[in-house]
Amino acid sequence: MKAIINSFERHYFTKSLNNPVNPFWVMVRKEVSGHIRSWRFIILLGLILLTFWGATAVSMANLRDVVTKVKDVDQLFLYLKLLTTTEGALPPFHVFLNFLGPLLGISLGFDAMNSEQQNGTLTRILAQPVYRDNLLLSKFVGSMILVSTLLFSLSLLMIGGGMIITGVMIEAEEVLRIISFNVLCTVYVGFWLGVSILLSVLFKQASTSAITAIGIWLFFTVFYQIIIDIAVKAFAPGANEMSQIEMFRFNKVIINLLRLAPSQLYNDATTTLLMPSVRSLGPITMEQMAGAIPSPLPLRESLMIVWPQLSGLIAATVLCFAFSYYCFMRREIRT
Template sequence: MVRKEFGDHIRSWRFVILLAIVVLACAGSLYASVSALKAGQSASAASGEGSSSFLFLKMFTETDGSLPGFLTFLSFLAPLIGIALGFDSVNTERNKGTLSRLLSQPLYRDDFLNAKFVAGLLLIAVVIFSLGFLVMGMGLFTIGYPPTPEEFWRVVVMLLITVVYVGLWLNLSLLFSVRFRQAATSALCGIALWIFFPRFLRHDR
């Protein structure tokens, strides 16, 4: 069942369009990071100063001011993937009448929900790690600076934390999908929280 849900997510136009938006946004932030790093390297070379430590990690955080950094874009847009994968997972099955047929089989309700969550989480992990390794590859190609083992493992840990973070949004959207009968209602609840919490936390700081 996990394989079926995973395939359904990949073949959906909603996921393809949302993934394209995230990739384009991250590509723009990558360009801004490369521009900032090259400008910083030129300034360091002109002043005779050595390169700073963890230069490769700055690919994920530095920016020239034209666009936010990669991590900023990822933390802002990645929850949309979790919301999009889960907001209609259960209520659509219920409205189509397929939920009762599924649960009439020798299938536990928990297994049904867990399969939807695991399939979505696997897809999220594939997307997040693909984007992260793409940034690493582009950084290696553009600035010609390979990551140290410590930098590499820091990036891997950061990507794992991002997967867990987006998985929380997926779990929340699944909860809304179980709670509300209409997919539009669960989507609005998820998007409302996605808009509210980052603003609230930023204001609290």
């Protein structure tokens, strides 16, 4: 028996030398397991599941009325209605995600680096043959894997529940739209995750980075639109003083200013993906409306409308991660 064990150990050791484990994926698995066991993720997971159950239950209750009002079930986009239909008591699930998504991203990343340095584990990790960029990237990738798995699992639960209750098969375009919606939500949460990781690199205390991240989120979610409204009322000329073209350009400038907020980009993109009847996200002239057929847009056209919003969120996420990488590479970690 001892000889068998020794031979097994030699074989395993030789195999590990021939196929060394990538330390990056080891750190990613460590981050995923650490988040799953943390109480803050469990609490946020409970809140997301509760809001998902409430919004889906309201949509399911109104689903029968929606089906009876539409004669052609194939053109109904039934499963998209599950994400958008509401009776006024509760907002739809994508509106809940606009509020809970940033909190999820902030909670997963506000102590990503400063907690490692406070606990003294940062110097031990970097004493191993591990690159700094791999450590920072593993924090981001591990959290993104967790977020994407959660969102896609909720979508599968929604689709399965809709099939059981209604007995209507989901269409291919609905599947692609729901997948695109999940990708968009993951990118939106990833932006706030990148912001929180950047703040965890800049500040030594986890509480400081958490409060700063929440303050940034509240500014863009609540106060930014208020500031834009006050500025418009103060500097906008009267309606009688502008022509129709000038009014059109002025409204377009206001919409572009509002789109500097990540929440506005998320709202515009989700509205277009989940409501195929939406044909534009800004003011349009009567000449542009001439000849338009009132029918749902195909997925390709909706993705073309959504692409500026999605690329803006991706660019902001990459910018935050690049700046955090720059700051972390220049930091002295031995002190």
